Amino acid sequence: MNRLDGTKERLLEAARRLFADKGFDGASVRAITRRARANLGAITYHFGSKEALYTTVLEQLFRELRERVAAAVAAPAAAGDRLAAIIRAFFAFFADHPEAPRLIVHRLAAGEPPSPVVIEHFRPVVDAIRSTVRDGQARGELRAVEPLLAAFTLISQTVWFAVARRMIATVSGVPLDRPEQAAAVERHITDVVQRALAPRGRAP
């Protein structure tokens, strides 16, 4: 990695962190470049604009999620096991990128539609879950549930846990925000999704 690449990587890392902490508007060019130990013009030089830097941050993150989910569904396995692998991919992604949930939430808070680059990478994630459900239904492994609603049950629990686990811990008094609790919640969500989709008389 040459010196300029080093600056670019540091800018991406600083931007990921500051956009997550403060949102797009709250994270200033000055704060990002200072955190990256770069000069004030470095964002323009490497990315063209703050908007383009933001898009690159989202692009990298959601491409990675998309690739992890694609790998999870590619393995030949029963539909229930593939759904478990997708949930595992989401948990691994959020464990490696604790800033990702807050990047999503800032956009929701602003009342804006998701950035086009997020739609571009998240749509195949939703489609992969819908296809897995439809395949499982065609093979008689899963009962008839609208595949989009099945995907909603998987994603809503997984994403809400990533987004709100500290709040849940505060309200409930149970320390679900501790890293070692994530495995128990992952098992629970997997169990709920599999039971919700199990054919009659074949609850796991």
Added chain:
Amino acid sequence: MNRLDGTKERLLEAARRLFADKGFDGASVRAITRRARANLGAITYHFGSKEALYTTVLEQLFRELRERVAAAVAAPAAAGDRLAAIIRAFFAFFADHPEAPRLIVHRLAAGEPPSPVVIEHFRPVVDAIRSTVRDGQARGELRAVEPLLAAFTLISQTVWFAVARRMIATVSGVPLDRPEQAAAVERHITDVVQRALAPRGRAP
């Protein structure tokens, strides 16, 4: 209602809307009083401070949710039906208060713990769900699932739908953001929660 009460109500309504749109920091005293057609000193006069106005907004909203959920669990019914009534209470609350999800999300985006008044009213909501699950388990109507995780499955899907339905519609291409779609999603979440908790061999 005398003239001063009218101003107070208008301030609460304007504050609920602007705190939802822009968050606590983004909603200025000037913008709130202008929207309420009140003078600049009206917030101090009626509430003492912008912080106290914000607390009152959250207090009113989350007290109402707490009361709706308390009424839902009070009816004598099987545990599965009481869980359905709780989900119905959440959907009715969010239908009547479309600004409520964004008030929650702004706080999450700021990375701050929930306001004490939110904890005070939301904790009994979580406890009501946990008790309903424990009662149902004691009567053999529900299988053994950690009651907090059962509450999580109910709340996460319900709240995430309220928070992200526009985003889900954009990503999926299915207009889940239309009001008439809410009933289908409510039925789906109820079905998922009841199946997740059904004793072996008694899936609904």
